[in-house]
Amino acid sequence: MAADQHVANIGQPGARRRRNAGIVLCTLAAAALVVLLIIDAPAWWRLLVGVPAGLGAAELLQAREKT
Secondary structure, three states: OOOOOOOOOOOHHHHHHHHHHHHHHHHHHHHHHHHHHHOOOOHHHHHOOHHHHHHHHHHHHHHHHOO
16 A cells, blocks of 8 residues: 555544534634633633644544544
């Protein structure tokens, strides 16, 4: 197998589930960041928003690559 080929290890339902989870996590992270900015929360709390944002981005990338 060539280096530029890959085999998808999830089907359409799995990719859709990952994509939906990624969208939900990114949306929740954005909403949390807006709330934390409005209430002028400490920087450490705002930094924690990176966790769900990163997980959501990973889900979206995995859904796109079907891995």
